[in-house]
Amino acid sequence: MDFIANIPWVDVGEATLDTLLMLGISMFFTLLLGLPLGILLFLTGKRQLLEQLAFYNALSFVVNILRSVPFIILLIVMMPLTEIIAGTSLGVAGSIPPLVVGAAPFFARLVETALREVDRGIIEAVQAMGASTRQIVLDALIPEALPGIAAAMTVTAIALVSYTAMSGIVGGGGLGDLAIRYGYHRYQNDVMVVTVVFLLFLVQALQMFGDKLVLRFTHR
Numbered sequence: 001m002d003f004i005a006n007i008p009w010v011d012v013g014e015a016t017l018d019t020l021l022m023l024g025i026s027m028f029f030t031l032l033l034g035l036p037l038g039i040l041l042f043l044t045g046k047r048q049l050l051e052q053l054a055f056y057n058a059l060s061f062v063v064n065i066l067r068s069v070p071f072i073i074l075l076i077v078m079m080p081l082t083e084i085i086a087g088t089s090l091g092v093a094g095s096i097p098p099l100v101v102g103a104a105p106f107f108a109r110l111v112e113t114a115l116r117e118v119d120r121g122i123i124e125a126v127q128a129m130g131a132s133t134r135q136i137v138l139d140a141l142i143p144e145a146l147p148g149i150a151a152a153m154t155v156t157a158i159a160l161v162s163y164t165a166m167s168g169i170v171g172g173g174g175l176g177d178l179a180i181r182y183g184y185h186r187y188q189n190d191v192m193v194v195t196v197v198f199l200l201f202l203v204q205a206l207q208m209f210g211d212k213l214v215l216r217f218t219h220r
Helices: 010-042 052-066 072-077 078-087 090-114 122-126 133-170 174-184 187-217
Strands: none
Touching: 010 052, 010 090, 010 133, 010 174, 010 187, 052 090, 072 078, 072 090, 072 133, 078 090, 090 133, 122 133, 133 174, 133 187, 174 187
């Protein structure tokens, strides 16, 4: 009971809400940017509908660079740009731009992989019926790739949870920031344990929801 009594539950609650807010907003923009980017990567690839290898290689290079930069480095490098976009590099608002820049290329590559797994015969059948590229993408590719895209969303959301925790190192807010301020600077290991448990529950909830989403789309 003494262990629980020492926990600043108000701060834990606020940090949890901040983490959920960061996760929700950054996931929204990650999907908004990453999905069309992944589709574009697929369509311009070799032997695809809009094959443009020079464009694909250039875009793929940029995506690979952004994916390869460790998130903590990205946080620091993006601080000047983050201040221009969000008006601050601290707190929830200051965490969103680097979270999106870090996650969108990752999600785009997963989307490209999911689209590559669609049976090419389905694409050719729809194409033979005179469908446009837009119709092929919306009526064949995306519906057939939905299980893979749902799995990609789950993996990306879980990655974003870890990113939000890391953003606490530079004052990004959320559970990561709470763990650093109390658990590291003040040596309150009980707070550290609680934040880890909360993050574990969040990851588990996201995984369970994602698995159900994949099953639902698989049984369509």
